[in-house]
Amino acid sequence: MLDKNIDLNGKRVLVTGAAGFIGSNLCKELLKEFKDIHIYGIDNMNDYYDPKIKEQRLKEVLELSATKGDEEKYAEDDAPFVFERGSIADRDAIDDIFKEFKPEVVVNLAAQAGVRYSIENPDAYIEANLIGFYNILEACRHSYDAVKTDANADYKGVAHLVYASSSSVYGSNKKIPYSVEDKVDNPVSLYAATKKSNELLAHAYSKLYGIPSTGLRFFTVYGPAGRPDMAYFGFTNKLVKGDKIKIFNYGNCKRDFTFVDDIVKGVVNVMQVAPAENENGVKYKVYNIGNNDPVNLLDFVDILQQELISAGVLPEDYDFEAHKELVPMQPGDVEVTYADVTALQEDFGFKPATPLRDGLRAFAKWYKEVYC
Incomplete structure (x- = not known):
């Protein structure tokens, strides 16, 4: 296992996509687990899906921040969590955040998500996933050459950039499970291409400017208050x-x-270990974060329906067969996603382990409380 080289207690952390599904949950976890932490969240709060879900997530983070601020006696003008509505594609906004907040750890989770949506709306992906990520990289780069003044004499720049990649980078690869050692040169969607581009850009900036960076290839994330465009929520x-x-x-x-x-x-574990130089002299790593247990979609739907009935979302006599339609593969989709998490286990002693039924049960209970 790798030794932790970043203590998040007392650190200033920038989280982009802070009102998103993963981002909001990350902010809450950081607020719960680390003392004297300062988090700056940014999110454009767009309407790709219902903004009310994002607003509710953000409300929960702000409430937790207020409680933490009172309990740990933060200064009145120094809240544990500060939020800005804005886009990472806005270079001036990002530069201002870095100048004023001086983040020591950056977690870039802001992105335009969705494989199928990228086929019809490519501009949104270029703006958020490429231009936006470029702005983050540039700001990290210039965090090292900021003019040292009495006010920021102790600031040494960004110690670690963690960013969201995706299992979609594996594209049409036939070998399973997917390993971080596999070639990823066959994207089948624009979304996948932008995520692979993020990895290439991060590698180049790590090589050229010494930014320690870690990319995380997430596999089909689900849970309460998730994205309505994901299958379990949409179904x-x-x-x-x-x-x-x-x-x-x-x-x-x-x-x-x-x-x-x-x-x-997984993200919190990775945040605390900035990568050392590899054999090529680059401070750069990529990990899969997946359950290492692929489930057939028909089995998934069967478990989902059982948990929706158990939670009282649907009646016990619901006719599922009459509400299912089997259709051909959609453009941009792949048949299987399957994460090899060997590297994650070896370096952090961690692997995802929540059974699908337990996770869908948590979602069904949340859905019942919010929508029924």
Whole structure:
């Protein structure tokens, strides 16, 4: 296992995409686990999906921050969590945050998500995933050459950049499980191409400017207050309305569903270990974070329906067969995602372990409380 070389207690952490599914849960975990931490969150709060979900997530983070501020006696003008509505594609906004906040750890989770959406809306992906990430890299780069003044004499720049990649970078690879050692040169969507580009850009900036960076390839993240465009959430909405759900590739796809709490634990572990120089002299690493247990979509739907009935979201006599439609594979999709998490286990002694049924049960209970 690797030794921790960053103590997050007392650190200033920038989290982009802070009102997002993973970002908001990460902010809450950091506030709970680390003393005297200062988090600056930024999110554009766009309407790719219902902004009310983002607003509720943000509300929970702000409430936790207020409680922490009182309990740990933060100064009145120095809250544990500060939020700014803005875009990482806005270079001036990002530069101002780095200038004023001086982050020591940066976690870039802001991105335009969705494989299928990228086929019809490429501009959104170029702006957020490429231009936005470039702005973050540039700001990290210039954090080292900021003019030293009495006010920031102790600031040494960004000690670690952690950023979200995706399992989609594996594209049409046939070898499974997917290993970080595999070639990833066959993206099947623009979204996947932007995430692979993020990894290449991060590597180049690590090589040229010494930015310690770690990319995390997330595998099908799910859980309470997640993204409505994801299958488990979208299926639930349709079933409640009495609509049919479409199961692609006639149900023959498999996904490595990973519970959001496991994802967050993985991110927090990684944040505390800035990579040392590798054999090429680059402070750069990439890890898979997945459940290492792919599930067939028909089995997934079966478990989901059981938990929705158990939670009282759907009646016990609900006719699921009448509400399922098996359809062909969609453009940009892949048949299987399956994470090899050997590197994550070896370096951190950690791997996601939440069973799918437990995670879907938590989602169903949350859905019942919020929507029923």
